[in-house]
Amino acid sequence: MMTFKLGFRELSSVVAAIGALGTWGHAVAAEGEAAWQPQGPVEIVVPTGAGGENDRVARFIQRIFEQKKLVETPVLVVNKSGGGQVLSLVYFAKKSPDPHFLLYATGTVLSNQISGRTELGYHDLTPIAKLRCDNTALTVAPDSDMKTMQDLIGRLKGNIRSVSFGGVSRGGANNLVLAKALRSGGVDPSGLKMIIFKTNAQSMTGVMGKHVDAVASSVSAAFQNFKSGKLRILAVSAPKRLTGILADVPTMAEAGLDVSGVSNCRYIYATKGITAAQRAFWENAMAAVNNDEEWGADIAQRNQMQDFRRGKDLESDLKATYDATRAAMVDIGLAKAK
Template identity: 35%
Template sequence: MVSSFSSLLIAAMACACPPAGAQGWKPERPVEIVVPTTPGGSVDLTARTLQKIFQETGLVRVPVTVVNKPGGGGAVSLVYLNQHAGDGHYIATNTPNMIANDINGRTPVKYTEVTPLANLLSQYTAVAVRADSPIRTGQDFIDRLRKDPGSLAVSTPTTLGSINHLAFALAAKAAGVDVRKLKAVILGSGGDAVTALLGGHIDAHVGTTSSVVRMVETGKIRVVAIAAPKRIGHPYEAVPTWTEQGYPVVMDTWRGVIGPRGMTREQIAFWNDVLSRAVATETWKQALQANVWEPNYLDSGQTKKLFDSDYAEYKSILTDLGMIKSP
């Protein structure tokens, strides 16, 4: 006869070991985080921060590598990602450019043909110039464009019709400038744009606040306007928004994570859990503060709604700007 103690021990062991089905899916081989830009920009930094958190915390118990697949404004990375359809070992960082490029017809992969996993943060576009530039305010920037829209070479990574390009065009349009005459310079990432700006190859850069934050802190770059709903934190406390300067322009270049098409519910659930835990870590909170990122975590279902909403908004903007034909 089994003793009372033995019975209790067996019951406790059973409770401590959930059935295999309850454990769900988990990676069994190395994971790749695919990045649609060259190394050095904020999209790349997001991926490398996640990689660090996954490995240091043990949230992902297999090796995790970051793989840069720049080109085509993100199209190359999306094609690569979907070559691994249904494989949860491949995830990618993404931005609103994925949606804008879908509308523009610049990518063979539609935004509905990937699996939304999470949105991680919000950040806003800024107009940046060298510290020695005669452009000292957003109004100076607008005045130059009004006088001659093509007089300023402005980087807008990573393709025509990108979110950075939209932010540039929206500010110009709000000031009555012919957006078709703007001189947008396409570069591979925010890091490439900063290098070009410091080297004097372009006059200004329209990109995320995080893409220039280091150079702003060292005094080599000045930001003259930010497309945010309100002023943001250090080192941009003194920088007025476009709205404050008379031009109501807001552009959120959120940062998310997607997977290939055809992922299972179990795979999605795994990444929902991992990513929600990752954004709660101290390492992530430090990255938010260091890069002027605003926390904005959304799970898979909420991220899909964000994609759908932004698709409708961007299509309207691009049509108004004459970048696509009306339906």
């Protein structure tokens, strides 16, 4: 019996022909619309600097694109850090409707709009996929005299400026987790002493060098330095204890702190105005990345959650995440009045 194998190009052609059903209500390919594939270099825009966790994952995607021949034109990773991740969004929005640009984004796309830092939000982009979700870690130097979250809160109650915190953006997911945890512990987070770095890697170097006292980052960003004993994690935002070498790290909930309603997930967006066929191509490409064995192993090793979503499922998830993020930011006084 004769058999046929469909490569990625052919699969994209089939999907584009039948339409990306259910994708935001407008991603169904128009009748007769030809399948699409990149015609020139593809740029993956990263909102933080080179060497950080976001940069690492974006280059991971780049490698899978190339190794699996999902994209047959050159793929470049371009770092556009600055402005609390607003700079990358402004840069990316100006590329519309060019389908050769992708944005590897955090939940800061949501929180920056909610806080009023920019009018641009996820509605000004084309959501392609939700990829992986992380938890927040509050990290200190190994010899810090702050051993628990209660030690930290006690010091802040005595003097709000007595502890300096490193991070990559004000109003980002990790900053929100920190603020919400402190608020629930009886500390007004509005007076915190914050030092903003271009990457989580730089903030880790800052706490190791005693330039800051603590860092609020993703668990994955802190993982390697924690594993090597260069940093100590006071607590994580996960609803229950993580596994592996992180199993002994307490949760913020164990300290009686509420950090619900804050998302720390990663997304891929395309520019606004791309065609249904172009969107179908990128959704299929990211689905192939999600199914990569090495990709899944990396997520598991870093105690992240693989939560791939696309189409209407992604649309509903983004709306729910936006509403929850806004509610959390209103609660701690970081949301701009409507």
